[in-house]
Amino acid sequence: MAYVAIADREAELHEPKTFIGKYIWSQDHKVIAIQYSLIAIGVGLVALVLSGMMRLQLAFPNEFAFIDPHNYYQFVTMHGMIMVIYLLTALFLGGFGNYLIPLMCGARDMVFPYMNMLSVWVYLLSVIILMASFFVPGGPTGAGWTLYPPQAIMEGTPGSDGGIVLMLVSLVVFIVAFTMGGLNYVTTVLQARCRGMTLMRMPLSVWGIFIATILGLLAFPALLVSGIMMAFDKLLGTSFFMPAMISVGEPNAYDGGTPVLFQHLFWFFGHPEVYIVALPAFGMVSDILSAHARKNIFGYRMMVWAIVAIGALSFVVWAHHMYVSGMNPYFGFFFATTTLIIAVPTAIKVYNWVLTLWQGNIRLTVPMLFAIGFIFTFTHGGLTGLFLGNVAVDMPLSDTYFVVGHFHMVMGVSPVLVLMAAIYHWYPKVTGRMLDETLGKLHFWLTFLGTYSIYLPMHYLGFLGVPRRYFATGVTEFIPESVQSVNVGITVAALIVAAVQVVFLFNLFWSYFRGKPAGHNPWECTTLEWQTPQTPPVHGNWGKELPVVYRWAYDYSVPGAVDDFIPQNKPNDETTGEPHETGDAEGLHS
Amino acid sequence: MSTETGQVHPISLYLKIWGLLFILSACSYAVDYFDFQGYLRWFLIITFMWLKAGLIVSIFMHMAWERMALVYAILLPPMFLMVLVGMMAIEGGYTTLTRILFFGPGSAPIVH
Amino acid sequence: MLIAVVVVLLVIGTVIFHFVSPWWFTPLASNWGAIDTTINITFWITGVVFVAINLFLAYCIVKFRYKKNRRAHYEPENRRLEGWLTLITSVGVAAMLAPGLLVWAKFVQIPENSAAFEAVGRQWQWQFRFPGTDGVFGQVDARLINAENPFGMQHDDPAGQDDILIDSNIVHLPIGQPVTALLRSQDVLHNFTVAQFRVKMDLVPGLVTYMWFEPTKLGTYDILCEELCGIAHHAMRGKVVVDEPADFENWLAGYPTYAETLAVAAGDAAAGQAQYAVCAACHGMQGEGNQTMNAPKLAGLNGWYLRKQIENYQAGIRGTHKDDIYGRQMQPMAATLVTAAAINNVIAYIETLPDNPAPATISGDVTRGQRLYRNCGACHGARGQGVWSVAAPRQAGMSDWYLVAQLKNFQQGIRGTHPDDGFGWQMGLMAEILHDDQAIDDVVAYINTL
Amino acid sequence: MSLISKLMVKPWLAGGTVATEDSLTEALPAAKIGLWLFLCTISGVFALFMVAYQMRIELTTDWVPVPKPTILWLNTALLVLASVAFEWTKAAARQKKPAGIRASLLAGGLLTMAFLGGQLLAWNELVGSGYFLAANPANSFFYLITGLHGLHLIGGLFVWTRTTWRVFAGYEVTLSIELCATYWHYLLLVWIILFGLLLST
Ligand code: HEA
Numbered sequence A: 001m002a003y004v005a006i007a008d009r010e011a012e013l014h015e016p017k018t019f020i021g022k023y024i025w026s027q028d029h030k031v032i033a034i035q036y037s038l039i040a041i042g043v044g045l046v047a048l049v050l051s052g053m054m055r056l057q058l059a060f061p062n063e064f065a066f067i068d069p070h071n072y073y074q075f076v077t078m079h080g081m082i083m084v085i086y087l088l089t090a091l092f093l094g095g096f097g098n099y100l101i102p103l104m105c106g107a108r109d110m111v112f113p114y115m116n117m118l119s120v121w122v123y124l125l126s127v128i129i130l131m132a133s134f135f136v137p138g139g140p141t142g143a144g145w146t147l148y149p150p151q152a153i154m155e156g157t158p159g160s161d162g163g164i165v166l167m168l169v170s171l172v173v174f175i176v177a178f179t180m181g182g183l184n185y186v187t188t189v190l191q192a193r194c195r196g197m198t199l200m201r202m203p204l205s206v207w208g209i210f211i212a213t214i215l216g217l218l219a220f221p222a223l224l225v226s227g228i229m230m231a232f233d234k235l236l237g238t239s240f241f242m243p244a245m246i247s248v249g250e251p252n253a254y255d256g257g258t259p260v261l262f263q264h265l266f267w268f269f270g271h272p273e274v275y276i277v278a279l280p281a282f283g284m285v286s287d288i289l290s291a292h293a294r295k296n297i298f299g300y301r302m303m304v305w306a307i308v309a310i311g312a313l314s315f316v317v318w319a320h321h322m323y324v325s326g327m328n329p330y331f332g333f334f335f336a337t338t339t340l341i342i343a344v345p346t347a348i349k350v351y352n353w354v355l356t357l358w359q360g361n362i363r364l365t366v367p368m369l370f371a372i373g374f375i376f377t378f379t380h381g382g383l384t385g386l387f388l389g390n391v392a393v394d395m396p397l398s399d400t401y402f403v404v405g406h407f408h409m410v411m412g413v414s415p416v417l418v419l420m421a422a423i424y425h426w427y428p429k430v431t432g433r434m435l436d437e438t439l440g441k442l443h444f445w446l447t448f449l450g451t452y453s454i455y456l457p458m459h460y461l462g463f464l465g466v467p468r469r470y471f472a473t474g475v476t477e478f479i480p481e482s483v484q485s486v487n488v489g490i491t492v493a494a495l496i497v498a499a500v501q502v503v504f505l506f507n508l509f510w511s512y513f514r515g516k517p518a519g520h521n522p523w524e525c526t527t528l529e530w531q532t533p534q535t536p537p538v539h540g541n542w543g544k545e546l547p548v549v550y551r552w553a554y555d556y557s558v559p560g561a562v563d564d565f566i567p568q569n570k571p572n573d574e575t576t577g578e579p580h581e582t583g584d585a586e587g588l589h590s
Numbered sequence B: 001m002s003t004e005t006g007q008v009h010p011i012s013l014y015l016k017i018w019g020l021l022f023i024l025s026a027c028s029y030a031v032d033y034f035d036f037q038g039y040l041r042w043f044l045i046i047t048f049m050w051l052k053a054g055l056i057v058s059i060f061m062h063m064a065w066e067r068m069a070l071v072y073a074i075l076l077p078p079m080f081l082m083v084l085v086g087m088m089a090i091e092g093g094y095t096t097l098t099r100i101l102f103f104g105p106g107s108a109p110i111v112h
Numbered sequence C: 001m002l003i004a005v006v007v008v009l010l011v012i013g014t015v016i017f018h019f020v021s022p023w024w025f026t027p028l029a030s031n032w033g034a035i036d037t038t039i040n041i042t043f044w045i046t047g048v049v050f051v052a053i054n055l056f057l058a059y060c061i062v063k064f065r066y067k068k069n070r071r072a073h074y075e076p077e078n079r080r081l082e083g084w085l086t087l088i089t090s091v092g093v094a095a096m097l098a099p100g101l102l103v104w105a106k107f108v109q110i111p112e113n114s115a116a117f118e119a120v121g122r123q124w125q126w127q128f129r130f131p132g133t134d135g136v137f138g139q140v141d142a143r144l145i146n147a148e149n150p151f152g153m154q155h156d157d158p159a160g161q162d163d164i165l166i167d168s169n170i171v172h173l174p175i176g177q178p179v180t181a182l183l184r185s186q187d188v189l190h191n192f193t194v195a196q197f198r199v200k201m202d203l204v205p206g207l208v209t210y211m212w213f214e215p216t217k218l219g220t221y222d223i224l225c226e227e228l229c230g231i232a233h234h235a236m237r238g239k240v241v242v243d244e245p246a247d248f249e250n251w252l253a254g255y256p257t258y259a260e261t262l263a264v265a266a267g268d269a270a271a272g273q274a275q276y277a278v279c280a281a282c283h284g285m286q287g288e289g290n291q292t293m294n295a296p297k298l299a300g301l302n303g304w305y306l307r308k309q310i311e312n313y314q315a316g317i318r319g320t321h322k323d324d325i326y327g328r329q330m331q332p333m334a335a336t337l338v339t340a341a342a343i344n345n346v347i348a349y350i351e352t353l354p355d356n357p358a359p360a361t362i363s364g365d366v367t368r369g370q371r372l373y374r375n376c377g378a379c380h381g382a383r384g385q386g387v388w389s390v391a392a393p394r395q396a397g398m399s400d401w402y403l404v405a406q407l408k409n410f411q412q413g414i415r416g417t418h419p420d421d422g423f424g425w426q427m428g429l430m431a432e433i434l435h436d437d438q439a440i441d442d443v444v445a446y447i448n449t450l
Numbered sequence D: 001m002s003l004i005s006k007l008m009v010k011p012w013l014a015g016g017t018v019a020t021e022d023s024l025t026e027a028l029p030a031a032k033i034g035l036w037l038f039l040c041t042i043s044g045v046f047a048l049f050m051v052a053y054q055m056r057i058e059l060t061t062d063w064v065p066v067p068k069p070t071i072l073w074l075n076t077a078l079l080v081l082a083s084v085a086f087e088w089t090k091a092a093a094r095q096k097k098p099a100g101i102r103a104s105l106l107a108g109g110l111l112t113m114a115f116l117g118g119q120l121l122a123w124n125e126l127v128g129s130g131y132f133l134a135a136n137p138a139n140s141f142f143y144l145i146t147g148l149h150g151l152h153l154i155g156g157l158f159v160w161t162r163t164t165w166r167v168f169a170g171y172e173v174t175l176s177i178e179l180c181a182t183y184w185h186y187l188l189l190v191w192i193i194l195f196g197l198l199l200s201t
């Protein structure tokens, strides 16, 4: 077993001595995970504030002197980009990926700890560069998170000088950071699993993160390529994406390129990207549902295949974002078909989540509430995706608030709910203390109901034809007055939801010092991370000996067993052939 | 099922592969020489390119002696890329067509 | 428990909301009823799935809530069940996809009998072109575009000579006639959307895209740009008026062909001088403006803007609002220029007048004004020089008190709200971002520094 | 066991046993897997540039092919030699011949630097005869693609520097050498494909 030897290379574990070595330049995957998460949540809060500002303008047009079209478009762009890349991608893969992969696979650390450490600092650098663009003349770019040229690099768009350049640089730096981390995650899963942890025994969280990382490694190059070429167009005057055209009434030197090429490249990255944030969420929510329903995940193999299938298919649907972009219209047939096909594996996942609850023994803990909320919102958002995927139906809806409603429902809230579920679920392992339950429930109810009332009405604005990325609708003959009141309602809900995140942050902070001590396995889970000898796990995770895995990750409520869960590292009793009596994994908690 | 590491391959194998590579390169140039046009041209050029790449990867970079999984990992993404390549070829043609139609023959490609 | 109740309530609420909400498609005005039908099919299928899954979810939560003595059922998988679900889902998906693809097949094929018109977009204006009697569009070239040739026509293309050029945000189309919109952009990406027609398509520079539809209802509809195209994206609007064929022909006849636009004689400044005598009474001998008469400075104003405003006054688009006291004075004056040649002559004369900056009379917070001017500069030019392609006039060095007055007019809807005004509404939307009189003073004070 | 049959396993059946499966990547050390993954990623980058290249050429009015300076052939030979040198180093490392390792490793690095220098000369020659970056899409792509390839080699040289230093300091470096060799072969392959593409258009 070659990989065991690798997983057990104690000699190579870099033991930190000083404070700096332990918390700043740490090579411990758990510390790195926390660093990633804190940076991501920090920058995510910026994006949250920006969304609040946008909502203020949309609900009360021209009431707030500090919002004009110039910075409105900057807010939209930065909000979208931060949320998708710098918050969700970083938090799921850099944060949870780092924390969970070694623990769930039974490894001591990532296989390249030094590179892992570099990854987080390079990520921080990319965030700093991004934030710096707020302070250059002209401000950050306002080209929309899709950064379509020619607009993104031409006069008439906010931040078309410094802002867009810093954005591109920041993205390139982010990609470097992601690649360093990503190589680690994939290699660790391939190489450093402990004895007995076969591929099909891995928890779905690991599967989700694993496949998402592979998607990232293959998709980010497309962003890199399009970003570099756009930077050349901007800075060196090449014409990769730029045809002959005028700019503010004057001819310019570009000739011959085509913006459609950029869109193809961007979405060749962009569509897999949305699954990069969805797949880890799919995986983690499966584990959470299973643990709190005290039942094995239903159809484990199908769940794995679905993750793999969704990952693969996501590379051949990109142009469903371009149905009305002026590309060759015959592509519509191909992409509508592939897009709707992708709904089938996704549907299976939804069914299996619900069927996991069926005949379970459901504990309505806070993580479970969030997970149930996820099923609800994701189903809704996925189904609206089917409208958009069907090329003819997309035509009236594209670029309206229907699209905004769709992607906030699938991306702006579903994975976010999973993140929250995951934080409530794994916080006890990370800190040794429980998060406060009352505050947690408050947080859940306001977030869940609040976001639904933000995003549901948006779909209807879209049917009406209200366009997205509009600073103000002004007067049109088909948009009735009542839309304004809908907008006010949405904004009020958004502000409430934003405010309740403060409660959550307070909870995170307060429970760290005052929370109820958690014990080593408060939710009675089977997976390995709950079986560490210490909570929180120390550097090296497993004490003297690596765990050995005897079963899959979902032995909940096994008929005949004493407890309703059997940890993965628990062997059968030699005499009876049945699992050991006690729920404690012996040998590890001495 | 384990493979021995550090195996030694006969020099003759390498020589044969070099030969093949030369033939394939010759084919690539032949495409130019016979002046094939349009999709056929791209199809041929890309096929030869992939064959060459495949040979080099499998022999000189020892892929043929690696495990299944890596082979999958190395073959699948190129397939997606091929979809992209094909689509982009069509897209390029489509764009050129509208340019000739509306912006005049001056916009027609003058190369190839 | 509560969560199950809430899920049920949300499902019921969503369904009720769907049926009672007044926010739904605007009534169809084209032949694309098939799109609406496909959407309805999609609604029924996805709606049933949504309700079924979530009610089942709620049921599970209630039925299988935690009981100390119960064991969950251990069932790793159930291939039969999963197989059936996959099959049903595939059928459901196919039932949505098939009609969708049929509609799309109809959309990509332009019908034989369709007539073509061209919609040209540029930052933040629309223009239109009809092929004229020969039914063929002349070829265009983005490199030829300038204030004199706003369409970028290729001069020597015979097919282009009879093309009808409509340099306005308003277009008319005949009812009952399938039309193909050829879409062309002169700068960045734009998008041509008329909500009532259901179809939309992007305008891409370096490419001509198309879509087709058949207007089926008389009326005036908004054209919106639905592809982010810069700072005034939301202000890039046009109108399409669906007419009876005869009215449409009349309207079209009012616009010049390309050959005719070329034939218009250049203005004669000497002839214009005589006509300017009338204007000089208010605007001053040197066109320097006269605040006591409320007459702004004219010297140095862009010629294309002067022409457009004179035409607006003549057509009653400007200077007819009941609160527009000074505009109403200007209106009869503009009427004294009876012919197009007269207008040209006057403009030619005004262009010869010495351009000295008007004295500054407004003071305000220049730094704040500069921040606000980031928005204005996109159209009026970073140095306030005026930009023909956005139809935005020069501001630097013009009468500042007049700028203030006009901004207030725009804000109060005194200017820019006439239904035939193809440009003013844009400035109206923009003027709204100046929240109070102080902001107006600030931005004008900054303009004075340019 | 193929990947497919691995994915068909019903994991709940073997409860209580230490089910084993041979690793997907058993024979390779982690660093090699990492390198391979990295190569996949950068292959994506190069391949996408080629996609863009191929599409851009398809639609252009203004494509004036860049002359290919003859020095490029020489450079190609240099890079081939560098690659051979690394293969040689590998052999020397396997046979534990320190002198051979040192000589061939140095040769590999120096040949690479010579290649890079040669590329610069080629650029110089083009600029000298008026083929500027932004003048024509063919030029843009030429500089972009060769530049990117060069950057990857420079990145490789950093690792090479570290390896060389460790060789001279007497550490065990067989793995590093193997990684370098793989990387150089890979970049040679990329260069040959790119060069072929540039020549054929
Ligand atoms: C996490 C992110 C995420 C996810 C998972 C998805 C999932 C899907 N998305 Fe979404 N999408 C985005 C994020 C995401 N999307 C974003 C960010 C944008 C906008 C980008 C921008 O322009 O700024 C976007 C835009 C977008 C568009 C472009 C719209 C436009 O611009 O005009 C389209 C069009 O096809 C689309 C389709 C889909 C489809 C078909 C799915 C499918 O995968 C959904 C599958 C799920 C289900 C279908 C639900 C579960 C199934 C069942 C319960 C059973 C169903 C049963 C039957 C059908 C019988 N999405």
Ligand code: HEA
Pocket (backbone or CB within 6 Å): A041, A044, A045, A048, A051, A052, A054, A055, A058, A076, A077, A079, A080, A081, A083, A084, A087, A088, A143, A144, A145, A146, A404, A408, A411, A412, A413, A416, A419, A420, A451, A454, A467, A468, A469, A470, A471, A494, A497, A498, A501, A504
């Ligand atoms: C993950 C992605 C994500 C998330 C979470 C959100 C959250 C929100 N979004 Fe965002 N949005 C986008 C992605 C996202 N958005 C994208 C990609 C665009 C397109 C940009 C473009 O067009 O270029 C967009 C555009 C967009 C628009 C359209 C603007 C326009 O077209 O003119 C609007 C308008 O209302 C809006 C509103 C909101 C609101 C009110 C919230 C929220 O405030 C909702 C309520 C809050 C939460 C659900 C909590 C989330 C908490 C955190 C993010 C912080 C920290 C996390 C932890 C503590 C774990 N968003």
Ligand code: CUA
Pocket (backbone or CB within 6 Å): C121, C123, C124, C189, C190, C191, C225, C226, C227, C228, C229, C230, C232, C233, C234, C236
């Ligand atoms: Cu034009 Cu938006």
Ligand SMILES: [Cu+2]
Pocket (backbone or CB within 6 Å): A270, A271, A274, A318, A320, A321
């Ligand atoms: Cu997508």
